Amino acid sequence: MTDKKERTLVVIKPDGIQRSLIGEIVKRYERAGLKLVGIKMFVPESGFVEKHYLLDPGWKESVGKKTLEAYKDKGLEHPAGDDPIKAADTIIEALKKYLSSGPVIAMVWEGINSVGVVRKITGGTEPLTSDVGTIRGDYTIDSYKLADVDGRSVRNLVHASGSPEEAKNEIKLWFSEKELLDYRLVQEAILYDVNLDGILE
Ligand code: CDP
Ligand code: MG
Numbered sequence: 001m002t003d004k005k006e007r008t009l010v011v012i013k014p015d016g017i018q019r020s021l022i023g024e025i026v027k028r029y030e031r032a033g034l035k036l037v038g039i040k041m042f043v044p045e046s047g048f049v050e051k052h053y054l055l056d057p058g059w060k061e062s063v064g065k066k067t068l069e070a071y072k073d074k075g076l077e078h079p080a081g082d083d084p085i086k087a088a089d090t091i092i093e094a095l096k097k098y099l100s101s102g103p104v105i106a107m108v109w110e111g112i113n114s115v116g117v118v119r120k121i122t123g124g125t126e127p128l129t130s131d132v133g134t135i136r137g138d139y140t141i142d143s144y145k146l147a148d149v150d151g152r153s154v155r156n157l158v159h160a161s162g163s164p165e166e167a168k169n170e171i172k173l174w175f176s177e178k179e180l181l182d183y184r185l186v187q188e189a190i191l192y193d194v195n196l197d198g199i200l201e
Pocket of ligand 1: 063066091125153154155
């Protein structure tokens with residue numbers, strides 16, 4: 001795969017804005033060599049949030065399973081028992097409240113393997129276990145358990161598309177064609193090109 005124009009969606013969630021981490025978050029994707037091709041700030045409506053998460057028909061099962069496994073790994077019992085869909089129903093209701101609670105910043109980042117690179121920089125879903133060096137691991141401390149006790153979403157600062165297909169669908173939902181810009185950054189020459197002037201290879 002050598003698609004240098006692969007695109008992915010990143011959303012700085014309301015907690016990222018409230019924690020004054022906009023610059024820190026943008027910096028991490030930017031310095032990796034990705035190119036920002038679209039950006040906007042608004043307060044999403046709860047119906048829009050639901051649409052976003054339900055774009056992938058398999059999402060409910062996967063988020064439910066992931067959550068139940070995380071509980072099991074820690075020797076804890078989840079309130080939904082062993083029904084991933086039941087767990088996901090609670091998760092989506094909380095997400096609708098969380099993401100519509102204030103401004104978010106939606107961005108589209110472009111570059112080779114952008115979906116995977118952005119996920120790597122973002123870190124795993126639960127900040128408690130996200131790797132050190134990732135956004136979710138470095139800037140917050142939330143856990144599934146803490147969020148569930150208070151009946152709210154896990155506050156993990158950013159959304160990032162999970163696969164190239166998810167990215168395509170999500171970008172279509174969040175941005176119109178004309179809001180996405182096609183331009184070249186000077187740094188692309190050193191990231192992608194060969195035989196640069198003055199550099200012998
Ligand atoms: O965001 P990511 O792709 O890493 O995770 P997801 O499985 O697609 O879940 C979407 C979002 O739901 C997460 O980022 C959390 O904010 C939230 N979530 C939650 O509040 N409680 C869970 N047990 C699982 C996810
Ligand atoms: Mg996801």
